[in-house]
Structure formats: structure tokens, C-alpha cells
Amino acid sequence: MTEHINERELVLEILLAVTRDGEYSHIALKNVLDKYQYLEKNSRAFITRLSEGTLERMIELDHIIDQFSKVPVRKQKPVIRNILRMGVYQLKHMDTVPASAACNEAVKLAERKGFRSLKGFVNGVLRNISRNMENIKMPKREDGEIPYLSVSYSMPEWIVKVWEKDYGISKTEEMLQALLSEPELSIRVNEGKITPGDLKTRLETEGVTVRQNETLPYAFFISGFDHLRALPSFEEGLFYVQDESSMRVAELAQPEDGDFVIDVCAAPGGKSIHIAEKMHGTGHVEARDLTPYKVGLIEENIRRCETKNMSAVCMDARIRDEASVQKADIVIADLPCSGLGVIQKKKDIKYKMTPEKQKDLAVLQREILSVVHAYIKPGGTLIYSTCTINREENEENVACFLREHPEFSLVSMEQILPQAGRCDGFFLAKLKRKNEQKAE
Numbered sequence: 001m002t003e004h005i006n007e008r009e010l011v012l013e014i015l016l017a018v019t020r021d022g023e024y025s026h027i028a029l030k031n032v033l034d035k036y037q038y039l040e041k042n043s044r045a046f047i048t049r050l051s052e053g054t055l056e057r058m059i060e061l062d063h064i065i066d067q068f069s070k071v072p073v074r075k076q077k078p079v080i081r082n083i084l085r086m087g088v089y090q091l092k093h094m095d096t097v098p099a100s101a102a103c104n105e106a107v108k109l110a111e112r113k114g115f116r117s118l119k120g121f122v123n124g125v126l127r128n129i130s131r132n133m134e135n136i137k138m139p140k141r142e143d144g145e146i147p148y149l150s151v152s153y154s155m156p157e158w159i160v161k162v163w164e165k166d167y168g169i170s171k172t173e174e175m176l177q178a179l180l181s182e183p184e185l186s187i188r189v190n191e192g193k194i195t196p197g198d199l200k201t202r203l204e205t206e207g208v209t210v211r212q213n214e215t216l217p218y219a220f221f222i223s224g225f226d227h228l229r230a231l232p233s234f235e236e237g238l239f240y241v242q243d244e245s246s247m248r249v250a251e252l253a254q255p256e257d258g259d260f261v262i263d264v265c266a267a268p269g270g271k272s273i274h275i276a277e278k279m280h281g282t283g284h285v286e287a288r289d290l291t292p293y294k295v296g297l298i299e300e301n302i303r304r305c306e307t308k309n310m311s312a313v314c315m316d317a318r319i320r321d322e323a324s325v326q327k328a329d330i331v332i333a334d335l336p337c338s339g340l341g342v343i344q345k346k347k348d349i350k351y352k353m354t355p356e357k358q359k360d361l362a363v364l365q366r367e368i369l370s371v372v373h374a375y376i377k378p379g380g381t382l383i384y385s386t387c388t389i390n391r392e393e394n395e396e397n398v399a400c401f402l403r404e405h406p407e408f409s410l411v412s413m414e415q416i417l418p419q420a421g422r423c424d425g426f427f428l429a430k431l432k433r434k435n436e437q438k439a440e
């Protein structure tokens with residue numbers, strides 16, 4: 001049938017793409033799984049678990065390797081440090097893998113990758129760790145909460161510090177725990193095409209395990225299938241993969257039939273499609289994004305879900321669009337953000353974000369809000385949302401906007417913290433433009 005595929009070699013490919021070449025982890029994993037679609041379900045599960053787990057626990061793994069290696073992780077060659085990381089992950093976190101297999105396969109992989117001379121080094125470090133698993137020194141809480149939490153939960157110290165300042169130590173630790181738990185795949189029923197009951201039956205006939213979301217009647221958690229694109233119900237657009245917290249945007253916006261809605265940063269389009277569905281095929285949602293590629297993603301979803309009352313437009317949200325001034329009943333500003341609420345799904349975000357990038361994003365968010373609020377009619381609604389949990393990008397931006405725009409009032413504001421396995425960390429604010437109005 002096919003050539004023999006070495007699963008660990010594919011994991012190494014993913015780790016190098018992410019840590020050396022700057023690829024996003026979910027994309028690197030998807031690329032490999034798409035390329036080797038014919039792999040058995042258990043091989044795909046092994047590749048997913050080992051690559052995601054290694055990325056997720058990288059700070060802890062590096063801390064362990066540094067105790068047993070003369071060459072610190074940061075000075076090792078990328079191939080070697082990633083072989084060691086995945087080796088230690090198997091030793092520490094995968095009970096189903098015998099220690100001998102984790103060590104032997106790492107050594108063979110180093111040789112296959114052209115590092116014959118480092119076989120002994122890889123072997124020595126991993127076997128030493130394996131023998132001393134019970135004696136590994138971890139930072140002690142009493143020596144400092146921040147380094148303790150950072151290593152124990154593999155979260156960069158600067159993020160732990162920001163959360164500690166915003167939420168205190170005990171909430172921060174709860175968050176860190178939740179972000180390491182296994183996420184469930186959440187879906188929203190395309191009610192324009194099928195009822196929740198019929199979709200449940202349909203999915204079950206396709207071999208999928210379906211669990212009702214307790215708060216939203218049109219949402220389920222699904223599991224037990226191999227890959228999404230192989231499900232006919234997905235290809236037919238009967239559902240959309242979307243987190244519960246993202247579904248709250250349309251719930252909060254409360255669109256009415258016939259409304260005109262502008263979503264200024266819409267790709268790949270999940271929230272726009274949900275709002276269009278809630279308007280029962282009436283009115284219109286204009287879903288904008290910055291690049292033709294992103295607009296293409298929205299168009300693909302419009303086609304798959306057969307959404308009639310929606311269009312995708314290429315537009316830079318930082319540039320004022322005169323034609324839209326005071327035209328929209330609702331503006332959705334689900335803006336680019338540091339994404340720290342979705343670390344459970346995008347394992348590498350925490351390493352790629354920096355305090356400087358986060359500050360730049362907060363400035364960009366304020367810039368976009370200062371432009372797009374003008375599109376809202378008197379009495380109309382602005383929804384500002386992010387998938388992050390930093391006050392600077394969330395509450396502080398809302399406060400700044402309200403100071404600069406007294407013609408708006410705050411209806412509600414909610415910071416959703418990531419709760420184990422249920423939903424992403426997310427922020428939503430609803431603002432209303434007052435009815436009496438000066439010209440813009």
C-alpha cells in the first residue's frame with residue numbers, strides 16, 4: 001500500500017516547523033495530517049498527542065532537560081532539542097509508551113536526521129532522565145510563585161505576571177490548569193439547514209459521539225471521529241466548528257430580521273454566519289477582512305453553509321469607509337488580539353506572543369474601534385470582542401473608548417475565563433450609540 005511512515009519523524013517535522021520556522025502549531029499539525037490522510041486513526045492520535053503535548057509542556061520539558069544535559073537546551077541544535085523534548089514528553093506524560101521505546105526511537109531518529117555523532121548524547125540524557133524521573137527538581141512555590149507557576153504549567157513568566165496582576169494568584173492558577181486540559185470540539189448547528197435533533201441523529205449515523213451543550217440548544221460537543229472533512233455532514237455545511245464563547249457574540253448582538261450588520265474583522269466568518277442565520281435569511285451581513293486570502297476563507301464558509309444574506313468584502317478596518325457611516329444597525333468588532341484565551345487549542349501562541357506585541361495589538365484595537373464606531377446608526381449596537389484575557393486589551397480598551405466617545409453607553413461587559421474543557425477565554429462588550437446625535 002504505502003511507504004512505512006515513522007510517526008515520531010512526523011512529530012519532529014511539526015515541532016521544527018513551529019519552533020524553528022515560525023509556523024502556527026494547528027496549521028503545522030493539519031498540514032501533516034492532511035498529507036498523510038491514509039494513516040490509521042491511532043497513528044493520527046499519537047502524532048496529535050505527542051506534537052501538541054510537547055509544545056504545550058515545552059517550558060517544563062526544557063527545565064528537565066537542562067538538569068541532565070551539559071549543553072543547555074537553548075544551545076542545542078534544533079533537531080536535537082526537539083528530539084529530546086518529545087522523548088521527555090513520552091517519558092513523563094505518556095504512560096502507554098515504554099521508557100525503552102521513547103529512548104530507542106529518539107536515538108534512531110537522531111541518526112536518521114544526520115546526527116550519528118550525537119546518538120550517545122541523546123541516549124545518555126534520556127536514559128538518565130528516565131532513571132531519575134522521581135528525583136527531578138522543580139521550582140518550589142515558596143521560592144517564588146511566578147517561576148513555580150511558569151514551569152509547572154509551562155507558561156512564560158511575563159504572562160503569569162500579567163495575569164497575577166489582573167486576577168490574583170489563585171485565579172491565575174485555575175486558568176493555567178484549565179488551559180492544560182484537553183479541549184472538546186464544540187460545534188454550532190446550521191439551523192438554516194437542519195434542526196439540532198436531526199443533526200444529532202445524522203452525526204450518530206456517521207459514527208460520531210454527540211454531547212449536548214448545556215447552555216445553548218443549538219450547540220454540541222463532538223468526538224470519536226477521525227477527521228472532520230471526512231464527515232459528509234460537515235462538507236454539507238450542516239454545522240460550523242465554533243467555541244461556545246464565540247457563539248455568545250451573536251447572542252449578545254441580538255440581530256433583528258432585516259438588520260444591516262458590518263463585521264469589520266470577520267475571517268473565517270463564524271460569527272458573521274451565526275448572525276446571518278439569526279436573521280432568517282433577511283437583512284444583510286457584510287463580512288470584511290484585510291486580505292483576499294482571508295476573504296476567500298469567508299467565501300468558502302458562505303458557500304459551504306449556503307448563507308444567502310451575507311457577503312465577503314476585502315477592506316482594511318483602520319481606514320474609514322465613508323459609504324458606511326451611520327448605515328449599520330450592528331457593528332461587530334471581533335478584533336485581532338493576543339489570543340491568550342485560546343492557548344488550549346493553539347499551543348504555541350504563548351511562546352510567540354511578547355509584551356511588546358501585546359501592547360501593539362492593544363493600540364491596533366483602539367485604532368480600529370476609533371474608525372468603525374462611525375458606521376453605527378443612532379440607537380445601533382457595537383460589539384467589541386477578543387479571545388484574550390488581558391485587561392489592557394479588554395476592559396481598559398472599553399474604558400478608553402467610552403472616554404473618547406460619550407455618544408456611546410455601555411450595555412454589558414463580560415470576561416469569560418477559560419474553564420476546564422468547556423470554553424475559550426473570551427471577552428465581550430456591548431455598547432449602544434445614543435439616539436440623539438451630532439453629525440460625524
Ligand SMILES: C[S@@+](CC[C@H](N)C(=O)[O-])C[C@H]1O[C@@H](n2cnc3c(N)ncnc32)[C@H](O)[C@@H]1O
Nearest residue numbers: 265266267268269270271289290316317334336
Ligand atoms: C479574531 S479574528 C476574527 C475571527 C472572526 N470574527 C470569526 O469569528 O471567524 C481577527 C481577524 O482580523 C483580521 N484583521 C487584522 N487586521 C485587520 C484590519 N486592519 N482590517 C480588517 N481585518 C483585519 C485578521 O485577518 C483576522 O481574520
